[in-house]
Amino acid sequence: MRRMKIDELLSATTFETDEHAPHIVIDPQACRTCPSGRACEISCPAQRYRWDEANEVMTFDHVGCLECGNCRLVCDRLFTGAEGYSWDYPQNGSGVTYQFG
Amino acid sequence: MTTVDEEDAFEAIVIGGGLAGLSAAYRLAQAGRSVLVVERGASCGAKTFTGGRLYTYSLRELLGERWREAPLQREIDREVISMLTDTEAMNVDTTFADPAGRSYSVLSTPLVAWLAEQCEQAGAEIIPGATVTGLVIRDGVVRGVRMGDEELTSALVIDAEGINPLVFERAGLVRRLAREDVAVGVKYLFKLTEEEVDRRFTTSDRRGTAMLGMGAVTKGLFGGLFLYTNIDSVSLGLVVDSDSWREHGHSLVQTAEDLRQHPAVGRYVAGGELVEYGAHLVYEGNVDTLPQLFGDGWLIAGDAAGFCINRGFTIRGMDYAIASGIAAGETAAAALAAGDVSATRLSAYKARLEGGVLADMAKVRGAHHWMAHTPDLFSTYPALAVGLMRDMFTVDGGPLVPVRSTLTGTVKKVPKKLSTALNLVKGVRSL
Ligand SMILES: Cc1cc2nc3c(=O)[nH]c(=O)nc-3n(C[C@H](O)[C@H](O)[C@H](O)COP(=O)(O)OP(=O)(O)OC[C@H]3O[C@@H](n4cnc5c(N)ncnc54)[C@H](O)[C@@H]3O)c2cc1C
Ligand code: SF4
Ligand code: SF4
Numbered sequence: 121m122r123r124m125k126i127d128e129l130l131s132a133t134t135f136e137t138d139e140h141a142p143h144i145v146i147d148p149q150a151c152r153t154c155p156s157g158r159a160c161e162i163s164c165p166a167q168r169y170r171w172d173e174a175n176e177v178m179t180f181d182h183v184g185c186l187e188c189g190n191c192r193l194v195c196d197r198l199f200t201g202a203e204g205y206s207w208d209y210p211q212n213g214s215g216v217t218y219q220f221g
Numbered sequence: 222m223t224t225v226d227e228e229d230a231f232e233a234i235v236i237g238g239g240l241a242g243l244s245a246a247y248r249l250a251q252a253g254r255s256v257l258v259v260e261r262g263a264s265c266g267a268k269t270f271t272g273g274r275l276y277t278y279s280l281r282e283l284l285g286e287r288w289r290e291a292p293l294q295r296e297i298d299r300e301v302i303s304m305l306t307d308t309e310a311m312n313v314d315t316t317f318a319d320p321a322g323r324s325y326s327v328l329s330t331p332l333v334a335w336l337a338e339q340c341e342q343a344g345a346e347i348i349p350g351a352t353v354t355g356l357v358i359r360d361g362v363v364r365g366v367r368m369g370d371e372e373l374t375s376a377l378v379i380d381a382e383g384i385n386p387l388v389f390e391r392a393g394l395v396r397r398l399a400r401e402d403v404a405v406g407v408k409y410l411f412k413l414t415e416e417e418v419d420r421r422f423t424t425s426d427r428r429g430t431a432m433l434g435m436g437a438v439t440k441g442l443f444g445g446l447f448l449y450t451n452i453d454s455v456s457l458g459l460v461v462d463s464d465s466w467r468e469h470g471h472s473l474v475q476t477a478e479d480l481r482q483h484p485a486v487g488r489y490v491a492g493g494e495l496v497e498y499g500a501h502l503v504y505e506g507n508v509d510t511l512p513q514l515f516g517d518g519w520l521i522a523g524d525a526a527g528f529c530i531n532r533g534f535t536i537r538g539m540d541y542a543i544a545s546g547i548a549a550g551e552t553a554a555a556a557l558a559a560g561d562v563s564a565t566r567l568s569a570y571k572a573r574l575e576g577g578v579l580a581d582m583a584k585v586r587g588a589h590h591w592m593a594h595t596p597d598l599f600s601t602y603p604a605l606a607v608g609l610m611r612d613m614f615t616v617d618g619g620p621l622v623p624v625r626s627t628l629t630g631t632v633k634k635v636p637k638k639l640s641t642a643l644n645l646v647k648g649v650r651s652l
Contacts, residue, residue, distance in 0.1 A: 156467070162473060193398065193399065194463060217262070219330060221329030221497075
């Protein structure tokens, strides 16, 4: 069976995204000194976190986030709410909108 | 005594319109109490997510005979337990004569949306698309909710926020959810036709199959796969322990895709159209880390309280969400009728759960810890089972091997056989 990339997987799911208000915030530069073995990258079921090797920054895209909350638990900085890191749900009914759930 | 105030907008406010919150609201509305459900999704069900098998006893308790009108999928009469290596599998496959409606496959969104309609018909109010951001707490008593700058007061609040209870965590009423307590689950939903599902699972009349599997699909870590047949679709998912996964180094998405490639699994969904991909946390179920369940002016139910049992071969959260919602709603209605919403009065909630979810969770105390720390379960045992079957059924013209030699041969190939056997006995006792 053909393998699918994350963008193709997520395109099956409905999102009402607020492009401008990220509900999860990280500090891409500060991620260079990640204390959590960059767990966000492997543990996010929507692959929203990608290490940009050339610029040595962690990139994060809140669009397509499934709001599972796993990054909030595996990243020690999100877990403790360190400076520059915060996790919240999207507001006003935006975000993932399951049709089947 | 914490009394009921005439000025309140509602007698009760429920945070979260999932199965737990709606069950509580339904009971409150039936008792003639004014109740508001605040739901952050654009509608009830838009944010809820499950694997897909509901044990119906608590839905029946909630709705009486009307439970049959609920949008359920297939009545499960076939149970498959699968043990998998990278490329092979051995299944234990059982078909029961009379499933007696005990469990159905479900899709969460339509089920929750339907229950929300029943609540509204019973007189509950629901505001969707609104996120509770904090609590109104006066003199240590919970007296309502905050949504941004807006404040809505009530005599009592029922928390049914689900597994990430941000509002109650931030208010310090429950402890922080930790990665040691949860697994992360991903699920694909593949659309087929009803006839095609019948054909692939050799069934008819909306009977269905539940399959759970463990082994190489989780790269040897605590977790497993689930597969449920719906009327005209198949739910296929993977659940992995959040904490050990973090240490492990494989991409979760790649691993889910590997599962889909597994010949013993992929064939059930091959050619189906992917109509949804989602993810959610699931409790591993630990009675020792449950929070305080009630206080002055509040109760907590469902996933927010941690009511879930994940035994590998069964995941139960939805039935407990409904059951605890019923108990919370009834306790709250009685407290409101008596004009007393103090912790003392609301402690009746916990007493009720002691005969149900709390007793169940206590019985499997230690099961989660054992499974999480017994990697053999997810590597050695499946390899042993599959290897034995392979040896028994391999006929290649070589000299015949008696079954007894096949057995000892297979066991010899497996390292640490003694510790494995002892550990298995120990663990199975906790399940
Ligand atoms: C992959 C997976 C497989 C599973 N398989 C099964 C299974 O086969 N059988 C089974 O019985 N259980 C299963 N479970 C567990 C089950 O899905 C849950 O236990 C159950 O759905 C919990 O219901 P709930 O009402 O407590 O929470 P939820 O369904 O999570 O509802 C919480 C609601 O609160 C809302 N909310 C949250 N915060 C706010 C806020 N601040 N303001 C307003 N609204 C808010 C949310 O949007 C949501 O609608 C599974 C779980 C997962 C993840
Ligand atoms: S785990 Fe946290 S700190 Fe580490 S790279 Fe990811 S977001 Fe940054
Ligand atoms: S909440 Fe879940 S889906 Fe969203 S970024 Fe975090 S881990 Fe990924």
